[in-house]
Amino acid sequence: MSKKLEKNGLWESSRMMLPQHREALQNQRSNQPAPSNRPTAEDIGVMRDYVLLPLMHGMIKRKAGDIEKSTETLRTLYARVAHALAAQILADLTETKTKMMQRSIQLFEEHKDDRAIHYRYICRGHEDTLVIAKDYMRAEISVRTARYIEQFVALVNNARKIDERQIRS
Numbered sequence: 001m002s003k004k005l006e007k008n009g010l011w012e013s014s015r016m017m018l019p020q021h022r023e024a025l026q027n028q029r030s031n032q033p034a035p036s037n038r039p040t041a042e043d044i045g046v047m048r049d050y051v052l053l054p055l056m057h058g059m060i061k062r063k064a065g066d067i068e069k070s071t072e073t074l075r076t077l078y079a080r081v082a083h084a085l086a087a088q089i090l091a092d093l094t095e096t097k098t099k100m101m102q103r104s105i106q107l108f109e110e111h112k113d114d115r116a117i118h119y120r121y122i123c124r125g126h127e128d129t130l131v132i133a134k135d136y137m138r139a140e141i142s143v144r145t146a147r148y149i150e151q152f153v154a155l156v157n158n159a160r161k162i163d164e165r166q167i168r169s
Contacts, residue, residue, distance in 0.1 A: 037124035039105070046099045047107055047121060047130055048140075053093040056141050060086040085148050 039047075064082035067075050100107070103123070110118040110129070117137075119130040 037126045039121070039123040039126065039128075043103055043105060043123055044130070046096060046103065047105060047119070048132070049092070049096045050100055050107055051117070051119070051132060052137065052140060052144065053089055053096060055137070056144060057086055057089045057093060059141065060089060060145070081152065085145075085152060088148060088152070 060082055064079050064086060067079045067082060072078065105124075106122045107130070108120045110120050112118070115135075116131050116133045119132070121128060121130055
Protein backbone atom coordinates (compact mmCIF):
# COMPACT_ATOMS: atom_id res chain seq x y z
CA MET A 1 0.00 0.00 0.00
CA SER A 2 2.87 2.39 0.65
CA LYS A 3 4.02 1.97 -2.98
CA LYS A 4 0.57 2.94 -4.16
CA LEU A 5 0.68 6.10 -2.08
CA GLU A 6 4.12 7.06 -3.42
CA LYS A 7 3.51 6.29 -7.09
CA ASN A 8 0.03 7.71 -7.55
CA GLY A 9 1.02 11.19 -6.45
CA LEU A 10 -1.07 11.23 -3.31
CA TRP A 11 1.49 13.35 -1.53
CA GLU A 12 1.60 15.82 -4.41
CA SER A 13 -2.15 16.02 -4.61
CA SER A 14 -2.36 16.73 -0.90
CA ARG A 15 -0.82 20.15 -1.48
CA MET A 16 -3.60 22.64 -1.73
CA MET A 17 -3.63 25.38 -4.31
CA LEU A 18 -6.67 27.41 -5.07
CA PRO A 19 -7.46 28.04 -8.76
CA GLN A 20 -7.03 31.78 -8.19
CA HIS A 21 -3.55 31.20 -6.77
CA ARG A 22 -2.58 28.94 -9.66
CA GLU A 23 -3.82 31.55 -12.15
CA ALA A 24 -1.90 34.34 -10.39
CA LEU A 25 1.28 32.23 -10.36
CA GLN A 26 0.98 31.46 -14.07
CA ASN A 27 0.42 35.13 -14.87
CA GLN A 28 3.43 36.10 -12.79
CA ARG A 29 5.64 33.53 -14.55
CA SER A 30 4.48 34.59 -18.02
CA ASN A 31 5.28 38.26 -17.31
CA GLN A 32 8.84 37.54 -16.23
CA PRO A 33 11.55 37.99 -18.88
CA ALA A 34 13.68 35.04 -19.90
CA PRO A 35 16.58 34.34 -17.54
CA SER A 36 19.56 36.54 -18.38
CA ASN A 37 22.05 33.69 -18.11
CA ARG A 38 20.88 32.10 -21.37
CA PRO A 39 23.14 32.98 -24.29
CA THR A 40 21.95 35.67 -26.66
CA ALA A 41 22.42 35.58 -30.43
CA GLU A 42 25.43 37.83 -29.95
CA ASP A 43 26.90 35.36 -27.43
CA ILE A 44 26.50 32.53 -29.94
CA GLY A 45 28.22 34.71 -32.56
CA VAL A 46 31.15 35.28 -30.20
CA MET A 47 31.40 31.51 -29.64
CA ARG A 48 31.44 30.91 -33.41
CA ASP A 49 34.18 33.50 -33.81
CA TYR A 50 36.12 31.81 -31.03
CA VAL A 51 35.95 28.54 -32.97
CA LEU A 52 36.49 29.85 -36.51
CA LEU A 53 39.19 32.51 -36.06
CA PRO A 54 41.93 30.11 -34.85
CA LEU A 55 41.18 27.82 -37.79
CA MET A 56 41.38 30.74 -40.20
CA HIS A 57 44.60 31.97 -38.63
CA GLY A 58 46.23 28.55 -38.94
CA MET A 59 45.08 28.19 -42.53
CA ILE A 60 46.46 31.61 -43.56
CA LYS A 61 49.77 30.97 -41.77
CA ARG A 62 50.14 27.61 -43.57
CA LYS A 63 49.40 29.24 -46.92
CA ALA A 64 51.95 31.99 -46.18
CA GLY A 65 54.56 29.32 -45.51
CA ASP A 66 53.68 27.51 -48.72
CA ILE A 67 53.92 30.76 -50.68
CA GLU A 68 57.34 31.57 -49.19
CA LYS A 69 58.64 28.17 -50.35
CA SER A 70 57.18 28.51 -53.85
CA THR A 71 58.96 29.74 -56.95
CA GLU A 72 56.23 32.31 -57.66
CA THR A 73 57.57 35.61 -58.94
CA LEU A 74 55.47 37.68 -56.53
CA ARG A 75 55.91 35.32 -53.58
CA THR A 76 57.29 38.06 -51.32
CA LEU A 77 54.23 40.24 -51.91
CA TYR A 78 51.80 37.34 -51.48
CA ALA A 79 53.56 36.15 -48.32
CA ARG A 80 53.53 39.64 -46.77
CA VAL A 81 49.84 40.07 -47.55
CA ALA A 82 49.09 36.65 -46.04
CA HIS A 83 51.05 37.54 -42.89
CA ALA A 84 49.17 40.87 -42.65
CA LEU A 85 45.86 39.01 -42.92
CA ALA A 86 47.00 36.54 -40.26
CA ALA A 87 47.95 39.43 -37.97
CA GLN A 88 44.50 41.00 -38.37
CA ILE A 89 42.80 37.66 -37.68
CA LEU A 90 44.98 37.22 -34.58
CA ALA A 91 43.99 40.71 -33.35
CA ASP A 92 40.31 39.83 -33.86
CA LEU A 93 40.84 36.54 -32.02
CA THR A 94 42.36 38.39 -29.07
CA GLU A 95 39.34 40.70 -29.02
CA THR A 96 37.02 37.68 -29.17
CA LYS A 97 38.78 36.05 -26.21
CA THR A 98 38.30 39.26 -24.24
CA LYS A 99 34.59 39.26 -25.10
CA MET A 100 34.34 35.63 -23.97
CA MET A 101 35.82 36.56 -20.59
CA GLN A 102 33.64 39.66 -20.21
CA ARG A 103 30.49 37.68 -20.98
CA SER A 104 31.53 34.77 -18.71
CA ILE A 105 31.51 32.23 -21.54
CA GLN A 106 33.62 29.09 -21.54
CA LEU A 107 33.79 26.76 -24.54
CA PHE A 108 35.14 23.19 -24.54
CA GLU A 109 35.48 20.86 -27.50
CA GLU A 110 33.62 17.65 -26.74
CA HIS A 111 34.23 15.51 -29.81
CA LYS A 112 34.49 15.52 -33.59
CA ASP A 113 32.86 13.31 -36.15
CA ASP A 114 32.76 13.29 -39.94
CA ARG A 115 30.06 15.94 -40.14
CA ALA A 116 30.42 18.25 -37.16
CA ILE A 117 32.37 19.36 -34.13
CA HIS A 118 30.52 19.30 -30.82
CA TYR A 119 31.29 21.86 -28.13
CA ARG A 120 30.06 22.24 -24.59
CA TYR A 121 29.69 25.78 -23.33
CA ILE A 122 28.96 27.47 -20.06
CA CYS A 123 27.44 30.93 -20.45
CA ARG A 124 26.83 32.78 -17.18
CA GLY A 125 26.03 29.51 -15.44
CA HIS A 126 23.88 28.10 -18.25
CA GLU A 127 25.39 24.92 -19.69
CA ASP A 128 24.51 23.54 -23.12
CA THR A 129 26.04 22.22 -26.32
CA LEU A 130 26.96 23.94 -29.57
CA VAL A 131 27.30 21.87 -32.72
CA ILE A 132 29.00 23.35 -35.78
CA ALA A 133 28.80 21.44 -39.04
CA LYS A 134 32.07 21.10 -40.94
CA ASP A 135 30.38 22.16 -44.19
CA TYR A 136 29.21 25.34 -42.47
CA MET A 137 32.72 25.92 -41.14
CA ARG A 138 34.29 25.60 -44.60
CA ALA A 139 31.77 27.95 -46.16
CA GLU A 140 32.00 30.48 -43.33
CA ILE A 141 35.81 30.44 -43.41
CA SER A 142 35.70 31.16 -47.16
CA VAL A 143 33.27 34.05 -46.69
CA ARG A 144 35.21 35.52 -43.79
CA THR A 145 38.56 35.19 -45.56
CA ALA A 146 37.10 37.02 -48.57
CA ARG A 147 35.87 39.74 -46.19
CA TYR A 148 39.34 40.13 -44.66
CA ILE A 149 40.87 40.36 -48.13
CA GLU A 150 38.33 43.02 -49.17
CA GLN A 151 39.11 45.04 -46.05
CA PHE A 152 42.83 44.78 -46.73
CA VAL A 153 42.45 45.85 -50.36
CA ALA A 154 40.23 48.77 -49.31
CA LEU A 155 42.86 49.81 -46.78
CA VAL A 156 45.60 49.70 -49.43
CA ASN A 157 43.45 51.64 -51.92
CA ASN A 158 42.65 54.31 -49.30
CA ALA A 159 46.33 54.67 -48.45
CA ARG A 160 47.17 55.02 -52.14
CA LYS A 161 44.51 57.72 -52.62
CA ILE A 162 45.87 59.63 -49.64
CA ASP A 163 49.39 59.42 -51.10
CA GLU A 164 48.14 60.69 -54.48
CA ARG A 165 46.43 63.65 -52.78
CA GLN A 166 49.58 64.50 -50.86
CA ILE A 167 51.67 64.36 -54.04
CA ARG A 168 49.24 66.73 -55.83
CA SER A 169 49.30 69.22 -52.95
